[in-house]
Amino acid sequence: MKMNRILLKLSGEALGENGKGFSEAEVSRVAAEVKKVSDKGIQIGVVIGGGNFWRGRTSNDMDRVKADQIGMLATVMNAIYAADCFSREGMTCHVMTPYAIGDVSELYVRDKAIEYLEKGDIVFFAGGTGHPYFSTDMAAVLRAVETKCDYILSAKAIDGVYDSDPKTNPNAVKFDEMYMSDIVDKKLGVIDLASAVLAMENHLPMLLFGLNEEDSIVRAVEGEKIGTVIKAE
Numbered sequence: 186m187k188m189n190r191i192l193l194k195l196s197g198e199a200l201g202e203n204g205k206g207f208s209e210a211e212v213s214r215v216a217a218e219v220k221k222v223s224d225k226g227i228q229i230g231v232v233i234g235g236g237n238f239w240r241g242r243t244s245n246d247m248d249r250v251k252a253d254q255i256g257m258l259a260t261v262m263n264a265i266y267a268a269d270c271f272s273r274e275g276m277t278c279h280v281m282t283p284y285a286i287g288d289v290s291e292l293y294v295r296d297k298a299i300e301y302l303e304k305g306d307i308v309f310f311a312g313g314t315g316h317p318y319f320s321t322d323m324a325a326v327l328r329a330v331e332t333k334c335d336y337i338l339s340a341k342a343i344d345g346v347y348d349s350d351p352k353t354n355p356n357a358v359k360f361d362e363m364y365m366s367d368i369v370d371k372k373l374g375v376i377d378l379a380s381a382v383l384a385m386e387n388h389l390p391m392l393l394f395g396l397n398e399e400d401s402i403v404r405a406v407e408g409e410k411i412g413t414v415i416k417a418e
Contacts, residue, residue: 190228192329201237235259253317264311283315322380344395345413
């Protein structure tokens with residue numbers, strides 16, 4: 186697997202304390218792993234979900250646009266916190282958002298983001314796409330395509346893609362590899378369909394693996410067979 190520039194997609198819940206808020210120990214552990222990867226000369230962009238603070242609407246009566254806006258702001262909080270932890274590991278970090286938030290973040294400009302990546306800095310793409318009705322999966326794929334990443338590494342609480350829910354089915358079978366078209370055709374729900382189509386159309390592969398496994402990010406970059414490889418074509 187060619188990995189000169191990657192987009193690391195992190196689950197917000199996986200970085201929280203029992204899925205909520207911030208776990209400094211967990212974020213610091215991830216930061217140490219990312220530092221090892223960065224030291225190999227691999228360029229890294231990061232997208233973090235916001236599920237440790239907000240997941241969808243609190244009720245069917247809540248306006249979807251407002252709910253999505255709160256979710257986008259949750260990803261900004263996660264990026265700011267993670268960037269601080271990453272900085273303490275000796276990495277230079279930038280938090281970029283698609284809308285202005287005073288001096289909290291930098292306004293996302295594609296060429297500037299690529300310039301940072303080429304310098305070896307870590308770029309956090311926060312705030313989603315800037316529009317409601319799009320998930321952080323879409324934000325990850327979109328930014329990866331725009332900045333010409335070779336791979337998306339999607340680190341989740343689960344260690345790969347299964348044919349059924351392993352929490353409820355002890356006989357669930359994990360896929361070692363599959364195609365992005367399988368996700369679209371079978372509506373597997375690994376990532377949302379719009380994101381899968383965008384990745385497929387732009388020939389962008391993904392590796393979905395368990396964040397909680399020891400050195401999983403480093404092992405993924407080194408080509409060890411972990412998780413599920415989702416081929417773009």
